Amino acid sequence: ALPSKYDFPALATSLKYLVQRTGMSIKGITGTDNEASAEQNSTDPVPVEIPFTLDASGDYEKSKVFVTSLERSIRPFVISNLTLKGSDGSLTVSVTGKTYYQPEKKLEIKQTTVSNGPTTVKKTTTGSNN
16 A cells, blocks of 8 residues: 655655664665645545655675665565665665655545436435546
């Protein structure tokens, strides 16, 4: 399940947790916090991208575990660029990627009056296509 809000600080916290859990050191996480202008609910929600970059440092084994943690995360990450620099004892891992959120489903309730000869009935429908 995707988060229902564009929440870059929560994404940064999740990434920081993944880095620190592997014993690596976080060097930086960057992205744009568009929460104020992002769509938070929709009648037809679709996943929306949240781009980010991350730099961390550690040895080869810790870097390998970190990349595996990204792959196994419950939150989907699409990595567009992964760069490793350094030696076995000291690597810098740079990740450019994106994850997603999906706005909450907005339920629209419409009430119409339907006339059928002498009988008038109020009809309530939900959704955007009714």
